[in-house]
Amino acid sequence: MIISETKPIGEILDFVRDYKKILIVGCGGCATVCFAGGESEVKTVANLLRIAFLKQSRAVEIIEDCALRQCEYEFADKIVEKAKAEGVDAILSLACGVGVNFLATKLGPIPIYPGVNTEFFGAAVEHGFWVELCSGCGDCMLHLTGGICPVTRCTKSLMNGPCGGTTKEGKCEIGPEVECGWALIIKRLKEIGQMDRIGKVIPPRDWSSSRHGGPRRLRKDLKLETEAAKPPSALEKNLRSSK
């Protein structure tokens, strides 16, 4: 899941303080699940903006909505239609950066602002506590490391660890609360009886599949000819062009 966090409301207020009609759009996907931008957060942010504008005696209309997911063109298009039909001055999106970017390509003259900070790909290790477990590097090595990712969980992203900075307790030298990724890998390899892997050197990686190769794309062989599956608009041509 993409973990995000609602921005400080003061920051959001700064983004939108000069507009008269604002559409706040939440996202029913990851942003809802991590309590950052779901239907309920939309109401909270909307109420806070109303309170702030009331204090300034400014008449600002705030419209609330929540897309099922902002990262699908059918759902995103509905938001665009609504924004245009309502004639809003600006959109505040409470989706992760994907949603904001995606809508931005479709909105024409209407500006869009992010209401959340997009953080990482993570899992809920306990209620309300998420940990980053994947970096989305595009060339998964987990089969070599017992399912524990060296790119994400080793602070240095070493492919052949550990370095010399592991403490006796198996923590990383950068801080006692950070697990050493390679200590975790070794523990796991022992558990599954694959310690022999540790002696083999993992060759240098081709990082072009990660951020180093520019914005990434993924196309699967799912091409459809139906009306509903037609590409939505010329504006997004560059977004859609395959790798």
Add this chain to the structure above:
Amino acid sequence: MAEERKPPCVVSCPVMTDTRFYAQKISEGKYEEALEILLRANPFSSVCGRICHHPCEKGCRRAKIDSAVSLRMLKRFVVENTQEYRNSRKREPKAKLNRKVAIIGSGPSGLTAANDLALEGYSITVFEKAQNPGGMLHLALPRYRLPYSVVQMDIQDILSLGVILKCGVEVGKDLTLAELRKEHNAILIATGLAESRSLDVPGIDSEGVFLAIPYLTSVALGNPFHLGKKVVVIGGGNVAVDVARSVVRLGAEKVVMVSLESRKEMPAWESEIKEALEEGIEIINSRGPRAVINQDHRVAGIEFKKCVSVFDQDQRFNPKYDEKNVMLLPADSIMIAIGQRVDLGFARDSNLKTLPAGRLEFNPRTMSLSEPGIFGAGEVVYGPGAAVEAVQKGHLVARAIDHYLKTGQFLEIEDTRPASIGEIPEETFKKIRERKRVEVEHLSAQERVKGFMEFERTYTEEEALREARRCLSCTAGAFVDEALCASCLNCVRICPFGVARVEKTAIMPEEKCQSCGICAAECPAAAIALKVFQTGLMKSEIEEFLRHTREKGKSESLIVCFACLYETRTRKTLLEGKQEMLQQGILLIPIPCVGKLSLPDLLSPLALGAESVVIIACAGEDCLYPGADSLLMRRVTKAKALLSEIQVSPEKIDFWKTREAAEISWQAFLQISKTKTMFSQGEVNDHK
């Protein structure tokens, strides 16, 4: 869609009174609305508030946790505290139909049918043989159980629909059934079981042997006949108990009830037996009468033989005796209370078919008798039963008659009942806090037997509110809007009762949910709401309050106060108190646990233009919902922090915990909050 299920209290009530909803209305101080719920199901609610055997309480799911909610006492509280409203409200028939229905008998089944048919628009005339209406409620029920004024309350209400009542008219004697049939489009026979059955044993015609119903009638009408010091009552049912307890009250020295059935098999209700024993009545079980012993044709005693078994293998009444095991009881009088039978006097010279046993030929599927257009209901066709069962049959036959008169066809009656949600699963009820049932003290047995006054008092308001709030509001809890649900698992993790689970979306099994609303308040997708109480519905009330107060030109600061409903001890606080607060610019919104308030709910009044928000919770340790207070506190803290971030004073949200009761602490809290708000607005000068 799955069939709607109901809690067992509703399913087990013959008329399916919506028990939870009237308990909730009481809890909110809306006694009139509670009365309407009661009367919709049962026009004899006043009567049933006294004498109902309350099968609802046997079904109550709270019984597994501590003890059942005292639903009958709550019902009694409602009817006794809404009399003025009941008398002054006006009910209008749905239509004016030019059809006439005659009803013979003014007991609960006849008058319930009269009520329903009059509401439907028929012209109803009720014929009653006695001088006053009510049937057995008037003529047989001892007044210590049911004062006649209580019966009149219900009857008056029914008559106010324009039902014509003709008392002192005996059909079959003063006018014939055929004459009635000519003048009416349909007839309902609801004459009950008006005659006591007698016994066929030697000596039964001795002087001093009496039948139960005529005796109870003489007692009810205030001219009881003298029975002597030692009285033997034959019978083990409720009528026998009524007789025995009446006799004790009239000064007999020794009263013995002799029942054919064993103690376990006795048909009388347990509470009645218990109270009879307390009043010094002796009960002898498993004995059947053998012969009445007389001296100069006057009763001297009665012999009983041992009853070995009452029912045969097929559970049919078929008593077996040990003739050698004989017992003699001395007696000045003997009272026969072994059951009633139909008085067929009304059918004199009619073509109505009867069965060999002296009963009417009756088709229970159509509720019709052998002549088209003549229907039957109540004990006359169904045999002995409780008042509430007679009411149920009255409702059913009204439907049957209405259908017949509108279509010319017979309606196939189906008493369909929704499925019950069953008992509370063990893993849930163990997590529910116990709340002691509110019991009222009865007069002692020594006091009771001095007369025919009632010995049970009604609840005080505080008691009724406390008891009503024990209701678990079964099936009024959370439901999920699947289209919004993100399956985030928050509800599963946060529910204090372990109710929620997530499959494709969240699922809230209604047999487990306790309606605390925590999941709804904390749902990030706003996908959960409660079936009965929805915080979202408060918005329009707040808007209306702000608009209205501003229109009146009031400049003072307006406060919205969310307060825990459960902390009030009088409805005055909820109703008049609310009006008084409005005068001071405070909108009081009582909530069945303020833990239901979400973060947007807390901010919404300020966003709508209120000056501040006050939340008054319960004292905490006694909250029905474990953990609700700390979660609410977290939301309040968050709301205050967010306000600070937009340079709005966090003091605009005030949080209080009730001390003792709403009546003791709320006003003081609100005064402080109000003063604080006024200071922050600079409306009050600092007077040192």
